[in-house]
Amino acid sequence: MNRQAxxxxxxxxxxxxxxxxxxxxxxxLEEETTTFSEINDDDNFPSEDLPALSQxxxxxxxxxxRHPKYLITHINFSAYGASLVHISKTGDPIKFFYNYLKPFPxxxxxxxxxxxxxxxxxxxxxxxxxxxxxNSGLQLYWxxxxxxxxxxxxxxxxxxxxxxxxxxTKKKFSEVTSIxxxxxxxxxxxxxxxxxxxxxxxxxLFPVIHHADHTTDYVQNGMHIKVGVxxxxxxxxxxxxxxxxxxxxxxxxxxxxxxxxxxxxxQLLTHRELTQDCLCxxxxxxxxxxxxxxxxxxxxxxxxxxxxxHYNLDKDYYKNIAFNPECYSRLRNANSFxxxxxxxxxxxxPELHSSNLSxxxxxxxxxxxxxxxxxxxxxxxxxxxxxxxxxxxxxQNVIVVGGFTKSKxxxxxxxxxxxxxxxxxxxxxxxxxxxxxxxxxxxxxxxGKTAQVNVNAV
Numbered sequence: 001m002n003r004q005a006x007x008x009x010x011x012x013x014x015x016x017x018x019x020x021x022x023x024x025x026x027x028x029l030e031e032e033t034t035t036f037s038e039i040n041d042d043d044n045f046p047s048e049d050l051p052a053l054s055q056x057x058x059x060x061x062x063x064x065x066r067h068p069k070y071l072i073t074h075i076n077f078s079a080y081g082a083s084l085v086h087i088s089k090t091g092d093p094i095k096f097f098y099n100y101l102k103p104f105p106x107x108x109x110x111x112x113x114x115x116x117x118x119x120x121x122x123x124x125x126x127x128x129x130x131x132x133x134x135n136s137g138l139q140l141y142w143x144x145x146x147x148x149x150x151x152x153x154x155x156x157x158x159x160x161x162x163x164x165x166x167x168x169t170k171k172k173f174s175e176v177t178s179i180x181x182x183x184x185x186x187x188x189x190x191x192x193x194x195x196x197x198x199x200x201x202x203x204x205l206f207p208v209i210h211h212a213d214h215t216t217d218y219v220q221n222g223m224h225i226k227v228g229v230x231x232x233x234x235x236x237x238x239x240x241x242x243x244x245x246x247x248x249x250x251x252x253x254x255x256x257x258x259x260x261x262x263x264x265x266x267q268l269l270t271h272r273e274l275t276q277d278c279l280c281x282x283x284x285x286x287x288x289x290x291x292x293x294x295x296x297x298x299x300x301x302x303x304x305x306x307x308x309x310h311y312n313l314d315k316d317y318y319k320n321i322a323f324n325p326e327c328y329s330r331l332r333n334a335n336s337f338x339x340x341x342x343x344x345x346x347x348x349x350p351e352l353h354s355s356n357l358s359x360x361x362x363x364x365x366x367x368x369x370x371x372x373x374x375x376x377x378x379x380x381x382x383x384x385x386x387x388x389x390x391x392x393x394x395x396q397n398v399i400v401v402g403g404f405t406k407s408k409x410x411x412x413x414x415x416x417x418x419x420x421x422x423x424x425x426x427x428x429x430x431x432x433x434x435x436x437x438x439x440x441x442x443x444x445x446x447x448g449k450t451a452q453v454n455v456n457a458v
Contacts, residue, residue, distance in 0.1 A: 003071035004029070007441055008064050010057060010164060011433045012079035013233065017053065019060045020433045021070065025449050028430065029070070032060070041096045050085065050097040054167055061168060065220055075218070076228030076440035077164040078236040078432050081181040082136045085163035086143075087156040091170070093163075094153055098139055104132030108145050112138070116196040125189050127269050127280030127288070128182035135184035140202050157205040159183075161230030169218050169227055172207040177235035179209065180282030188280055188288055189268060212236075212284035213439045228440035231284065238263065239284050239435035241399060241426070244450045249397040249424075250390060254404035258296040258382060262389040265290040276350040278388055284439055294349035294385040296378060297403060302343040303374055306359075311367045321371045323412040328372050340377040350384045375409050379417045386418075399424045399455055401431060411458045423458045 006029060011018040017036070021029040036053055038046040065072055082100040085093050109132070116122055123129055133139055136159070143151040158166055159178035166172055179186050187194040193203050212231040217224065231239075238251055238261055251261040261281065266288040269278055273292075281289040308315045340359055342352055364370040386398065398421045404410050405425050415423045428434065434453070438446045 003067075004069060005073050006064075006070045007074040007076070007437045008061070008072050009075075009433045009436050009440075010060075010077045010079075011233070011430075011436065012053070012077065012160070012164070014080050017056070018433065019064075020430065020437075021064065022434075022437050024445070026434060026437060026446065026452065031430075038099075041098055041102075043102070045099060045102045047099040047102075048083075048097050050093060054093075057164060057167060065223070072223065072225055074215075074226045074228070074437070074440045075168065076436040077161050077230040078233045078436040079161040079164065079230065081160065081178055081232045081234070082134045082183070083160040084136050084139050085158045085160060085166075086154040087158060087166070087172070088153045089155045094150065096150075098133065100134045100136065102133050104138060104142065105146065108138075108142055111145070112141055112196075116194075116199070122184070122194075122196075123274050124269055124271070125187050126184045126194055127180075127186070127188040128184055129274050129277065129279065130184075131182060135182055137183045137185035137197065137202070140205065141200060144200065144202075154205060156207060157202075158207070159230075159232075161232060162207075163230075165216070165227060165230050169216060171216055173214070173216075173229040174207045174209045175212055175214070175229045175231065176209060176282045176286040177212050177232040177284060178230070180280065180286075180288075181232045181234065182279045182281075186282075211286055212239075213442065215440055215442075226440060228436065231436055231439055232281070233432050234259070234261075235281055235284055235289075236435035236439070237401070237432040238281075238289065239438060240428070240431055240450070240453045241455070242283065243438065243446070244453045245397070245399075245455065247397055248395045249399050250386065250395050252382075252386070252398055252400045254297060254400060254402035256295070256297040258294050258385070258404070260292050260386050260389060260398075262290045262395065263287070264395060265389055273388055276388055277348055277385075284435075290389045292350070292385045292388045294382060295345045296349075296382055296385075299342060299345050299381075300378060303340060303378075306343065307361070307367070307370055307374065310361045311370075313367065317367070318371055321368055321409060323409045324368060324372065327369055328376070328413065328416065331369065331373055331376070340374055342381075345381075350381070350388060352381060352384070371409070372413070375407075375413050376417065379410065379414045382414070383418055386421075393420050396420075396422045397424055398422065399426055400458075401426050401428075415458050424455050425458055426453065426455045428453050 007022045039049045041047045215226040218227045277293045
């Protein structure tokens with residue numbers, strides 16, 4: 001029996017872990033999803049269960065490599081960033097994997113900034129606000145300062161996506177999209193490691209840097225397989241649109257955080273942009289991508305709970321509300337727009353003008369009117385964030401992906417509140433995994449097979 005050629009992709013999210021099998025036309029043959037309970041690190045802080053995750057990856061690798069129906073020709077990994085796996089001199093990961101949500105000690109922060117931010121240009125040059133351990137490079141600084149015995153056992157530090165390539169091949173790589181995702185390691189001005197990395201002798205812990213489309217050869221049971229070096233998940237999700245779009249675009253990835261990417265703005269961040277949650281990523285080719293974040297999905301959830309409680313409705317009742325053009329026009333023309341106040345965005349995203357006054361729901365005729373007003377407010381906040389990375393409105397197309405594409409109300413109001421933009425949606429549910437698959441198989445493999453990435457006007 002002839003085995004079907006296939007590409008195997010692991011998509012490792014913070015919550016959900018997926019393994020997908022693509023055929024040569026990049027249709028999904030199989031998909032599995034799992035989750036893992038967190039364990040505690042040596043400070044009793046919750047963290048990824050790296051041993052359990054690693055065991056699962058190896059088990060699924062072996063399952064598909066031995067599968068009688070499939071011939072695995074390519075393997076790649078996408079994973080969340082801001083995380084490092086440290087390899088000891090024995091070749092094994094050190095015992096603890098640290099969560100990027102773990103608090104960064106204030107004394108470490110003071111010492112670090114006193115040494116390396118004397119000209120107040122650290123964030124500008126590294127294209128990231130100071131975010132504690134969410135700047136993954138600071139994990140090494142923290143270990144060196146607070147856990148020197150543990151730090152001394154580290155031979156190599158791998159960004160999380162590259163750890164999985166190492167797990168399979170025992171080869172060590174660094175890769176541009178993982179280095180460029182708000183790590184505080186990369187000097188976007190000089191296109192190299194920032195001088196603080198060299199001053200602390202940390203550069204020697206990282207392997208040679210490659211682009212995300214680099215592959216290495218792996219042989220198992222006589223099978224010759226191309227293995228990718230891994231890719232940061234946000235950059236992987238952007239990659240298919242960079243391939244298929246003929247015009248410039250912004251990509252608005254929506255969920256708990258709404259992150260807007262501008263692959264066509266490579267200017268260094270300004271102080272103002274940094275204070276409003278802008279940062280930079282790198283494309284798979286190492287080109288800068290300016291991005292802005294806003295905690296809009298979280299804010300949406302809090303506002304919906306408050307509205308449902310006031311109207312004594314189920315918390316998911318808002319999903320039944322369709323866009324009503326008459327209701328929207330009436331509110332728009334009444335010149336009595338009711339400002340919702342942020343409930344859960346303080347200190348995140350763009351600077352928003354708010355007050356301590358609670359919203360007076362009695363000003364709304366009914367829940368439908370309140371819902372239209374709330375979503376209009378959310379869209380206006382989103383517009384502020386979008387305009388930060390394209391202030392002159394040079395890019396017309398905005399591709400919306402993720403959770404908010406399920407809300408016709410949000411999309412219709414967005415189309416009307418941003419008349420200078422063309423609102424597009426893509427309903428491809430696996431853009432991250434697809435990007436990882438295209439990167440490892442190469443242009444010749446995906447050329448002419450991109451039709452499944454549909455982008456349509458709202």
